[in-house]
Amino acid sequence: xxxxxxxxxxxxxxxxxxxxxxxxxxxxxxxxxxxxxxxxxxxxxxxxxxxxxxxxxxxxxxxxxxxxxxxxxxxxxxxxxxxxxxxxxxxxxxxxxxxxxxxxxxxxxxxxxxxxxxxxxxxxxxxxxxxxxxxxxxxxxxxxxxxxxxxxxxxxxxxxxxxxxxxxx
Amino acid sequence: xxxxxxxxxxxxxxxxxxxxxxxxxxxxxxxxxxxxxxxxxxxxxxxxxxxxxxxxxxxxxxxxxxxxxxxxxxxxxxxxxxxxxxxxxxxxxxxxxxxxxxxxxxxxxxxxxxxxxxxxxxxxxxxxxxxxxxxxxxxxxxxxxxxxxxxxxxxxxxxxxxxxxxxxxxxxxxxxxxxxxxxxxxxxxxxxxxxxxxxxxxxxxxxxxxxxxxxxxxxxxxxxxxxxxxxxxxxxxxxxxxxxxxxxxxxxxxxxxxxxxxxxxxxxxxxxxxxxxxxxxxxxxxxxxxxxxxxxxxxxxxxxxxxxxxxxxxxxxxxxxxxxxxxxxxxxxxxxxxxxxxxxxxxxxxxxxxxxxxxxxxxxxxxxxxxxxxxxxxxxxxxxxxxxxxxxxxxxxxxxxxxxxxxxxxxxxxxxxxxxxxxxxxxxxxxxxx
Numbered sequence: 001x002x003x004x005x006x007x008x009x010x011x012x013x014x015x016x017x018x019x020x021x022x023x024x025x026x027x028x029x030x031x032x033x034x035x036x037x038x039x040x041x042x043x044x045x046x047x048x049x050x051x052x053x054x055x056x057x058x059x060x061x062x063x064x065x066x067x068x069x070x071x072x073x074x075x076x077x078x079x080x081x082x083x084x085x086x087x088x089x090x091x092x093x094x095x096x097x098x099x100x101x102x103x104x105x106x107x108x109x110x111x112x113x114x115x116x117x118x119x120x121x122x123x124x125x126x127x128x129x130x131x132x133x134x135x136x137x138x139x140x141x142x143x144x145x146x147x148x149x150x151x152x153x154x155x156x157x158x159x160x161x162x163x164x165x166x167x168x169x
Numbered sequence: 170x171x172x173x174x175x176x177x178x179x180x181x182x183x184x185x186x187x188x189x190x191x192x193x194x195x196x197x198x199x200x201x202x203x204x205x206x207x208x209x210x211x212x213x214x215x216x217x218x219x220x221x222x223x224x225x226x227x228x229x230x231x232x233x234x235x236x237x238x239x240x241x242x243x244x245x246x247x248x249x250x251x252x253x254x255x256x257x258x259x260x261x262x263x264x265x266x267x268x269x270x271x272x273x274x275x276x277x278x279x280x281x282x283x284x285x286x287x288x289x290x291x292x293x294x295x296x297x298x299x300x301x302x303x304x305x306x307x308x309x310x311x312x313x314x315x316x317x318x319x320x321x322x323x324x325x326x327x328x329x330x331x332x333x334x335x336x337x338x339x340x341x342x343x344x345x346x347x348x349x350x351x352x353x354x355x356x357x358x359x360x361x362x363x364x365x366x367x368x369x370x371x372x373x374x375x376x377x378x379x380x381x382x383x384x385x386x387x388x389x390x391x392x393x394x395x396x397x398x399x400x401x402x403x404x405x406x407x408x409x410x411x412x413x414x415x416x417x418x419x420x421x422x423x424x425x426x427x428x429x430x431x432x433x434x435x436x437x438x439x440x441x442x443x444x445x446x447x448x449x450x451x452x453x454x455x456x457x458x459x460x461x462x463x464x465x466x467x468x469x470x471x472x473x474x475x476x477x478x479x480x481x482x483x484x485x486x487x488x489x490x491x492x493x494x495x496x497x498x499x500x501x502x503x504x505x506x507x508x509x510x511x512x513x514x515x516x517x518x519x520x521x522x523x524x525x526x527x528x529x530x531x532x533x534x535x536x537x538x539x540x541x542x543x544x545x546x547x548x549x550x551x552x553x554x555x556x557x558x559x560x561x562x563x564x565x566x567x568x569x570x571x572x573x574x575x576x577x578x579x580x581x582x583x584x585x586x587x588x589x590x591x592x593x594x595x596x597x598x599x600x601x602x603x
Contacts, residue, residue, distance in 0.1 A: 075506060
């Protein structure tokens with residue numbers, strides 16, 4: 001059951017990362033067209049709006065995959081001194097905390113999106129409705145939170161723990 | 170309970186959570202949220218949950234992060250970054266210690282394509298360590314030069330360290346990028362000088378490499394021209410005001426992709442993997458920034474930064490002594506904390522102090538980023554040292570750490586020069602056009 005759920009979550013997370021990656025490619029294209037257009041005297045209308053909302057798509061699209069790949073930076077100074085049970089406990093705590101945080105963001109973003117819809121809030125130039133992107137954040141945060149919850153369940157059932165292999169900087 | 174007491178409890182809790190391996194972003198989020206809730210009520214704290222993620226997530230200024238990461242990833246995946254090393258190798262490889270110097274120059278060139286120190290050490294280490302081993306280089310010199318050279322990644326622009334500093338302190342990303350150029354080149358020169366000195370004192374450490382013909386030299390240099398052009402266009406574009414940093418990042422990424430396509434080293438799969446990896450790295454950085462914006466208002470409410478600033482300003486010592494104390498804190502913290510974590514955790518506390526003392530924030534940013542670099546090769550955490558270790562498992566960690574000592578000293582000298590002569594950092598941003 002857990003394996004089926006995990007496989008399903010993996011696919012949804014991959015889909016969300018694909019959206020994020022498309023967001024990144026979109027950013028490159030939009031800014032390049034804008035720069036080239038400005039050179040010829042006709043910048044892309046709404047480039048700023050597209051860049052901002054593209055950023056939302058790419059940042060939140062990558063959150064779930066980042067977590068699944070263990071990409072969050074943690075201080076592993078005492079890790080070598082910690083027994084396996086403690087590593088499991090801290091992994092559990094981290095996953096549960098993350099799930100709570102992303103659920104909280106999703107819940108608040110949902111309420112914020114409702115207000116944006118009510119007030120017809122949109123971007124400045126080409127009037128992209130803010131609510132669309134807020135709902136996108138809600139979905140991505142839920143996917144991330146579910147991924148973390150699944151890891152909580154997996155750790156409780158004796159699943160593998162994470163030992164750090166290094167950071168990025 | 171007083172505001173100060175709540176602040177101290179909050180900071181203590183933060184360090185406990187970090188010690189228990191709770192990711193930096195989550196720890197800051199929890200402490201910031203609970204702190205604001207304790208001081209201003211649950212509803213105020215809850216409001217930050219929606220506002221901060223959206224505001225930062227939709228920041229057009231931060232697009233430089235994924236785009237420069239993409240640029241570096243594509244350069245790495247297609248092997249383009251190797252060409253810089255090849256050019257330096259062909260020119261100076263045949264002199265004593267030349268391969269180590271070529272590694273440093275290659276790292277410097279790669280740093281101008283990527284904001285990541287780890288990527289620099291990994292990429293250059295892969296191509297240069299085997300070569301230095303083949304020519305009988307002392308392991309301390311070969312591993313030390315790769316670990317130290319990699320640190321140039323966060324000083325020479327584009328640098329994610331500068332972007333994060335800029336967002337936390339509301340300074341200009343473009344000015345910070347330009348401020349990193351001359352100190353980055355100075356540090357690169359100091360590293361090369363260190364190698365020359367080491368090989369002069371102990372000639373057996375870095376024997377001369379193979380001689381190359383003029384044709385080989387020319388071919389290697391021509392191979393590096395496209396990459397050098399990208400560097401000149403992006404950094405030069407920011408300096409001359411032709412591009413904003415955001416535009417420069419897109420132009421740089423676009424050019425690297427175009428070079429990869431023309432040279433047929435960039436396939437769709439390679440590009441997709443580079444882009445996906447850029448997205449997840451961006452998510453890591455952005456979550457930390459979002460969390461930092463939860464803890465910054467909490468710290469402001471506790472008045473800890475102001476009280477610390479008042480205390481330090483009240484000391485009967487010149488501002489440079491206070492600056493020295495702050496940098497000393499960074500050097501110590503750098504031994505234990507990851508660079509980004511250290512930056513986001515300390516900046517809300519130290520930056521107001523720097524402002525109160527009237528010190529230049531751009532200059533301070535360069536000094537801080539340099540100390541972050543030193544943390545990358547300082548025991549026991551020294552991330553770059555572990556990266557090098559993963560490439561040469563037969564060399565002990567002790568040997569690598571001994572190997573970085575001369576480079577660490579070179580960084581201290583550079584830090585001293587930057588403190589003594591702020592113009593090294595400030596000249597370019599002050600003469601920047603537009």
